[in-house]
Every structure is written in C-alpha cells, then in structure tokens.
Amino acid sequence: MEREAMEFDVVVIGGGPAGLATAIRLRQLALEHGTGLSVCVLEKGSEIGAHILSGAVMEPRALAELFPDWQELGAPLKTPVTDDRFLFLTRQRAFRLPTPPPMQNHGNYIVSLGNVCRWLAQQAEGLGVDIYPGFAAAEVLYHADGSVKGVATGDMGRTKTGEEGPNFAPGMELHAKQTIFAEGCRGSLTKTLFERFKLRAGVDTQVYGLGVKELWEVTPQQHHAGSVTHTIGWPVDQATYGGSFLYHLEDNLVSIGYVLGLGYANPYLSPFDEMQRFKTHPAIRETFAGARRVAYGARAISAGGFQSIPKLTFPGGLLIGDAAGFLNLPKIKGSHTAMKSGMVAAESLFELLRSESEIGKEAVDYPQRLQNSWLWDELYRVRNIKPAFHWGLWPAMAYSAIDTFVLRGKAPWTLHHTPDHTSLKPAAQCTPIDYPKPDGVLTFDKLSSVFLSNTNHEEEQPCHLTLKDAGVPTRLNLAVYAGPEQRYCPAGVYEFVEEAGTPQLRINAQNCVHCKTCDIKDPSQNINWVTPEGGGGPNYPNM
Amino acid sequence: MKILVAVKRAIDYNVKARPKSDGTGVELANVKMSMNPFDEIAVEEAIRLQEAGKVEEIIAVSVGPAQCQETLRTAMAMGADRGILVQTETEIQPLGVAKLLKALVDKEQPGLVILGKQAIDDDSNQTGQMLAGLLGWAQGTFAAKVEVGVDTVDVKREVDGGLQALTLKLPAVITADLRLNEPRYVKLPNIMKAKKKPLDIVTPADLGVDVAPRLKLVKVSEPAARAGGVKVADVNELVAKLRNEAKVI
Numbered sequence: 001m002e003r004e005a006m007e008f009d010v011v012v013i014g015g016g017p018a019g020l021a022t023a024i025r026l027r028q029l030a031l032e033h034g035t036g037l038s039v040c041v042l043e044k045g046s047e048i049g050a051h052i053l054s055g056a057v058m059e060p061r062a063l064a065e066l067f068p069d070w071q072e073l074g075a076p077l078k079t080p081v082t083d084d085r086f087l088f089l090t091r092q093r094a095f096r097l098p099t100p101p102p103m104q105n106h107g108n109y110i111v112s113l114g115n116v117c118r119w120l121a122q123q124a125e126g127l128g129v130d131i132y133p134g135f136a137a138a139e140v141l142y143h144a145d146g147s148v149k150g151v152a153t154g155d156m157g158r159t160k161t162g163e164e165g166p167n168f169a170p171g172m173e174l175h176a177k178q179t180i181f182a183e184g185c186r187g188s189l190t191k192t193l194f195e196r197f198k199l200r201a202g203v204d205t206q207v208y209g210l211g212v213k214e215l216w217e218v219t220p221q222q223h224h225a226g227s228v229t230h231t232i233g234w235p236v237d238q239a240t241y242g243g244s245f246l247y248h249l250e251d252n253l254v255s256i257g258y259v260l261g262l263g264y265a266n267p268y269l270s271p272f273d274e275m276q277r278f279k280t281h282p283a284i285r286e287t288f289a290g291a292r293r294v295a296y297g298a299r300a301i302s303a304g305g306f307q308s309i310p311k312l313t314f315p316g317g318l319l320i321g322d323a324a325g326f327l328n329l330p331k332i333k334g335s336h337t338a339m340k341s342g343m344v345a346a347e348s349l350f351e352l353l354r355s356e357s358e359i360g361k362e363a364v365d366y367p368q369r370l371q372n373s374w375l376w377d378e379l380y381r382v383r384n385i386k387p388a389f390h391w392g393l394w395p396a397m398a399y400s401a402i403d404t405f406v407l408r409g410k411a412p413w414t415l416h417h418t419p420d421h422t423s424l425k426p427a428a429q430c431t432p433i434d435y436p437k438p439d440g441v442l443t444f445d446k447l448s449s450v451f452l453s454n455t456n457h458e459e460e461q462p463c464h465l466t467l468k469d470a471g472v473p474t475r476l477n478l479a480v481y482a483g484p485e486q487r488y489c490p491a492g493v494y495e496f497v498e499e500a501g502t503p504q505l506r507i508n509a510q511n512c513v514h515c516k517t518c519d520i521k522d523p524s525q526n527i528n529w530v531t532p533e534g535g536g537g538p539n540y541p542n543m
Numbered sequence: 544m545k546i547l548v549a550v551k552r553a554i555d556y557n558v559k560a561r562p563k564s565d566g567t568g569v570e571l572a573n574v575k576m577s578m579n580p581f582d583e584i585a586v587e588e589a590i591r592l593q594e595a596g597k598v599e600e601i602i603a604v605s606v607g608p609a610q611c612q613e614t615l616r617t618a619m620a621m622g623a624d625r626g627i628l629v630q631t632e633t634e635i636q637p638l639g640v641a642k643l644l645k646a647l648v649d650k651e652q653p654g655l656v657i658l659g660k661q662a663i664d665d666d667s668n669q670t671g672q673m674l675a676g677l678l679g680w681a682q683g684t685f686a687a688k689v690e691v692g693v694d695t696v697d698v699k700r701e702v703d704g705g706l707q708a709l710t711l712k713l714p715a716v717i718t719a720d721l722r723l724n725e726p727r728y729v730k731l732p733n734i735m736k737a738k739k740k741p742l743d744i745v746t747p748a749d750l751g752v753d754v755a756p757r758l759k760l761v762k763v764s765e766p767a768a769r770a771g772g773v774k775v776a777d778v779n780e781l782v783a784k785l786r787n788e789a790k791v792i
Contacts, residue, residue, distance in 0.1 A: 115573055
C-alpha cells in the first residue's frame with residue numbers, strides 16, 4: 001500500500017524531556033548558524049505531557065545549559081527542595097537515616113515533569129520545531145542499504161480484526177536524514193533496533209523498576225511545600241528492591257509514589273497493592289487526612305545504569321534518554337540525564353548534518369561527546385549500587401556506603417545484572433500475599449485508580465498487547481506462576497476469567513497506561529507491546 | 544454558499560472533570576482541552592457538504608482565550624478554509640456567544656451556520672437556538688441528517704420518539720447531534736497545511752457586542768457519593784422502603 005511521505009532533516013520519536021531537548025538544541029544551533037534545519041517531534045500521547053509520569057525532583061543542570069535564562073522564561077520549576085528526609089520503615093515505625101549523597105537535593109526543584117515538557121514544547125515551537133502529538137511511530141523504515149530511513153505512523157481506523165474501517169486513514173511515512181529515538185523506557189521501536197543493529201551486544205541486560213504514582217490535594221495544614229521524603233523497607237521484604245517518594249509541590253499538591261524493582265521473585269507480588277499498603281504506614285498516612293486523590297498513573301523506568309547502556313548509534317539514527325537507559329537510579333532521577341543526552345546528540349548531529357549531506361550516516365562522535373560530558377561520569381560513579389541490591393537491602397546499603405564514601409564510585413570492578421523476566425519463582429515455591437482491602441478513602445482498587453489516569457483507547461482497533469503464543473498465558477503463566485500479569489499490571493489490563501469451565505486470559509487493552517511492565521516482566525517474553533492508535537493511552541494532567 | 548461553523552475549546556472528553564477545592568469552577572489547570580466533540584461533528588458535516596459541491600467556503604469560528612487558535616487549527620486541519628477567533632479572556636455565556644456569532648454572520652453572510660448541539664463542559668444547549676432567534680433564521684437542532692437543496696435544507700432531527708423531518712428555508716442554523724456523522728481522523732500533512740491557512744483575530748469590542756454575563760455561577764461541587772445498596776427480605780419490605788425512605792411511591 002502506498003503511504004504519503006513527508007521529508008525532514010531530523011525526526012524525533014517521543015516528546016519527553018530527551019526528545020524535546022534534542023529538538024530545541026538542534027533549532028538553537030541552526031538559528032545560531034543561520035542555516036535551515038527542519039525538525040519534527042512525533043508524540044503518541046494526545047498532547048505533550050499526556051504520557052509523562054515522573055516523581056519528580058528535577059536537577060536543573062541540563063535545563064540551565066539549554067536555557068541559561070530558564071527562570072526569566074517562566075519554566076515551571078517553582079518549588080525548590082527545602083527539606084530532605086530518608087526513612088527506613090518497619091511495619092509500625094520509621095527510622096531516619098542519613099540521606100545518601102546521590103539523593104541529596106539541595107538546589108533541585110519539585111516539579112510535574114509533564115508540565116515541564118509542556119513548557120519545553122512551547123519553547124521548541126517558538127524555535128521552529130514541528131510537534132505532532134496524537135501520532136504514534138509504529139514502524140521503523142529502512143533504506144535498501146539497511147540504514148534507517150525514518151518511521152511510519154500507525155494506521156487509524158482499523159477494526160478489531162485489522163480490516164479497514166469506514167473512517168480508515170493509513171499511516172504516514174516520515175523520512176529523515178537522521179531519526180532520533182526518544183521513546184523512553186522500553187520503547188517499542190527501540191526494542192526492534194536493539195535486535196536489528198545488535199546494539200546490546202557486549203553490554204549488561206537492561207533491568208527495570210515500575211513506578212506507581214498518585215497525585216493528591218492535601219489540606220493546607222498537612223502541606224509543606226518543598227518537602228521531600230524517601231523511604232525504604234516496609235512494605236516489601238529485604239530481598240525485594242523497592243522504595244517510595246513523597247514530594248510536596250505547590251498548590252497543596254503532594255506526589256506520592258512507589259518504585260519497585262521488576263527483578264522481584266514472588267509472582268504473588270503486586271506493585272499496585274504495595275503502593276496502596278505503603279500509604280497506610282503511620283508515618284505516611286497522616287499527610288492524607290482529609291485529602292483527595294486527583295490523579296493516578298504508572299510507568300516503568302530503566303534501572304540498569306552505566307553497564308546497561310547499549311551502543312547508541314546506527315546508520316541513520318541514534319538513541320537518547322531513557323530509551324537508551326540514562327536514568328541515574330541511586331539518584332532516582334533521569335530527566336536531567338535524558339535532557340543532557342538529547343542536547344549532546346543534537347550537537348553531534350548538527351555537525352554531522354552540516355558536513356555530510358547524504359542520508360544514512362552514523363553520528364559516531366555522539367558517544368564520544370557523551371563520554372566527555374558530566375553525564376558519563378555521573379552514571380559511572382553510581383554503577384555498582386543497583387546490582388548490589390541483588391544481595392538484599394542491608395548488604396546493599398553497606399556496600400553502597402563503602403562504594404560511595406570510600407571508593408567514591410571508582411571501584412576497580414563492575415557488578416552485573418540479571419534479566420527481570422527470569423527472576424520469578426514458580427508460585428508453588430512462594431507464599432501468596434494477602435493485601436488489605438481498599439478503604440476507598442486512603443487506599444483504592446485498580447479500576448477506580450485507572451479511572452483517574454484518564455486513559456482511553458478507541459475501542460474498535462486491533463489489540464495493542466500482542467501475544468506471540470496465545471497458549472502461553474494459561475499453559476505457563478497461570479499454571480506455573482499463578483498468572484502474574486494480573487498483579488504486575490498496574491492498570492488491570494490482564495485478568496483470567498472462566499470461559500466454558502476453563503480459565504482464559506482476557507486483555508482489557510483500553511485500560512492500558514503505557515507503562516510497558518508486561519513487555520518487560522512476562523516470564524517467557526510472550527507479550528509484545530506495540531503502539532495503539534495515536535492519541536490513545538493516559539491523559540495525565542500534571543504527573 | 545459560505546458556511547460558518549462554531550467550535551468551542553472544551554475540557555477533553557477523556558478527562559475526569561473535578562471541581563476546584565474552593566467550589567468556584569472546574570479545575571482546568573494543565574488539563575487537556577480539545578474541540579467540543581459535537582463541534583467536531585459540525586465541522587465534519589460542513590466538509591462533507593463542501594466535498595459534495597454544495598459549499599464554496601468553510602469558516603471556522605471560536606470564542607475564547609488565545610489557546611482557541613489550536614482549536615481553530617484543528618478545524619482547519621480537518622478541512623475548514625479559514626478561521627476567526629473572537630479573543631477574550633473573560634467567561635462568555637451562551638447569549639454572548641450567540642451575539643458574537645450574529646455579528647460575524649452579518650459580516651460574512653454565510654448561507655448556513657452549523658454548531659454542535661451543546662458543549663460537553665457546561666451542557667447548555669442554547670447557543671444555536673439563540674443565534675437563530677437573533678438572526679430570525681430557521682433552525683434545525685439535534686440534526687441526525689442534513690441534505691442541502693437549492694434554497695432549502697432538509698434536516699432530520701433526533702427527538703424523543705424518533706426522527707422528525709423538517710425542511711428549512713435557507714439561510715438557516717443547524718446544530719449537530721451525535722449520529723450526524725463520524726468525524727474523520729486528522730492527517731499529518733493537513734495539520735502542516737492548516738498552519739498556513741488564514742486566521743483572523745478580533746475582539747468582542749471590535750464587533751461592538753456586549754458580552755457581559757447575565758448568569759451568576761453560585762457553586763460547583765461534586766455529585767453526592769452514591770450510597771451502597773441493601774438487600775431486602777421480601778416485597779413488603781421493599782415497598783415500605785420505597786414509600787418511607789426513598790419516598791418514590
């Protein structure tokens with residue numbers, strides 16, 4: 001089928017902090033040098049920010065490099081961190097620990113990353129970037145020589161069975177000299193690039209965390225703008241990597257979230273329910289007295305760090321941001337590194353496009369430029385902390401202290417990761433977890449939570465959660481692992497229902513909040529998350 | 544014939560609206576806004592009339608803050624030829640909108656005005672009717688089917704009992720109901736082209752229209768939480784409860 005095509009110098013896939021920073025930096029350079037350069041950003045969310053979910057405490061370092069006058073320009077970083085607490089929780093008590101150096105937040109801001117992206121998009125459009133929200137990049141296009149030619153957006157208006165419906169509109173091809181993949185953690189196209197160009201050869205596997213977040217409007221008495229709390233310990237056991245954040249933003253808003261390492265072993269574990277249970281801790285629940293919950297969402301993050309960074313370039317394109325895995329886990333921040341990687345990529349690309357007018361070139365000096373930047377040093381120094389948690393909480397804390405204070409991140413060894421999808425133990429070897437029932441005031445069930453993500457997908461479209469083998473969910477997942485997808489999915493997409501006396505997997509794809517956990521954690525990697533129709537998915541207001 | 548389509552920037556239909564904590568309105572900060580779905584249907588109908596050769600030019604009009612330009616660009620990406628924004632930061636009520644639209648109709652002289660039957664934010668369902676009244680034109684509200692003739696237009700209206708068929712003399716005002724059509728997907732190249740289509744910005748003062756609000760908003764609050772159900776033992780208890788507690792029989 002013939003599709004229409006549009007030509008750009010650079011196409012960026014994904015309108016998050018990384019993609020927008022790249023687009024901005026490219027246009028800044030073009031304007032400085034007085035040259036033409038067409039830059040287009042594709043975003044699958046219905047608007048910029050709709051799919052952005054983060055804590056978030058933001059380190060303004062990269063932003064200040066991109067816009068030295070960001071404060072005058074009105075960037076929505078309004079709440080400086082004033083108070084930083086790090087707690088170890090037992091079921092009933094909270095013990096204050098010294099805040100580890102990577103987690104110290106002096107000079108940082110509590111933000112809604114969605115709003116920061118909305119602001120970045122305004123700046124980008126002002127600089128001449130074409131931004132197209134509501135269009136999902138569904139397919140990578142290649143030249144005959146194997147280099148990346150661009151992407152195609154997904155078809156709109158196909159029926160459930162894949163036929164062309166009455167309002168069918170075929171996808172568009174976007175051709176570019178360079179295509180930048182900024183899809184965020186576990187990008188669906190990035191995943192295909194890893195395979196095609198063998199970008200992960202010789203590096204550690206990527207490992208992940210799932211962050212479940214709620215936004216609350218609390219009473220003025222319970223609100224302390226600028227207050228930051230992180231916890232470890234309860235409700236998860238010491239073998240499970242998990243921790244919480246609690247940030248007080250402006251306007252009586254409090255952001256609360258729980259991040260759980262997806263390398264957990266017990267298939268009965270439910271990240272969503274851990275988050276709900278966490279809120280009931282005596283040291284936490286008082287913040288929410290008389291408050292109301294206003295938003296909910298979830299998103300996976302890359303946690304592998306330095307040793308999991310893949311090869312970043314290939315003919316015709318490159319990877320930036322969390323699609324590449326530039327998140328700093330011990331710092332629990334990734335937006336500053338995402339932006340920085342995008343800016344460095346832009347500088348490299350601009351030089352490349354000026355000297356090489358042909359298509360399909362590889363920006364080989366981008367990784368070198370990164371290695372000379374603060375980003376590389378920052379990720380290198382903390383590289384051994386996450387893998388140490390494989391030994392459990394206390395050994396890892398002890399190791400982290402030595403690694404940080406004595407070795408200062410320069411240990412002559414590097415610890416390695418094991419893939420998250422291989423870590424589940426058969427249900428028979430594990431104890432079911434009895435989560436408390438939601439009270440509808442402080443704790444909630446999944447469906448009323450998903451409701452607050454404003455997620456929606458056009459009903460009559462092919463399911464975007466594809467199974468390689470339709471028999472695996474019952475044959476393996478249910479039989480051996482007690483159906484873990486029912487629990488790890490934070491949006492209630494997967495459920496086993498009895499049909500004609502036998503359990504069948506039902507996929508409620510409309511609920512999906514695009515967190516990508518199923519694509520990561522499915523024990524046999526049987527679930528392949530692909531993009532639904534553009535504009536589908538959550539509509540986060542200020543997450 | 545020219546056709547004028549009114550489009551409102553409203554809270555997106557996917558967003559769960561919530562009142563501001565002080566009860567002065569609905570929380571709109573950082574909330575996704577888009578074209579009122581019924582207005583999308585109105586735009587689609589205008590485009591179909593143009594594609595059928597009944598209409599030469601489609602003018603999309605919006606009333607509201609500067610961001611309404613995005614709504615107009617969407618209408619133009621769908622197929623409208625140009626846009627007019629009546630820009631104002633103050634709240635405009637249906638009568639004010641109708642008066643502004645009348646002023647633009649006087650200026651542009653369209654043969655037909657199509658609007659959504661109501662906006663999904665305030666559900667007023669008044670603007671089309673008021674506009675027809677101010678203009679002294681025929682009106683076909685809740686349209687499920689529109690067929691334009693030489694100097695008349697046939698409208699099938701959705702009414703409680705089924706469909707009501709009307710023939711209106713042109714010029715006329717039509718308001719679009721849900722089943723009139725299914726709006727098309729906007730295509731990427733058309734979004735680009737829409738950026739170059741003309742968009743005029745005027746103010747209510749330019750049009751000489753007084754838009755001072757006539758209605759006062761008292762309070763916005765959440766609906767009362769639904770109380771849980773109870774099981775009754777028998778019919779007698781049910782009847783008693785319906786009579787004494789629910790007071791419905």
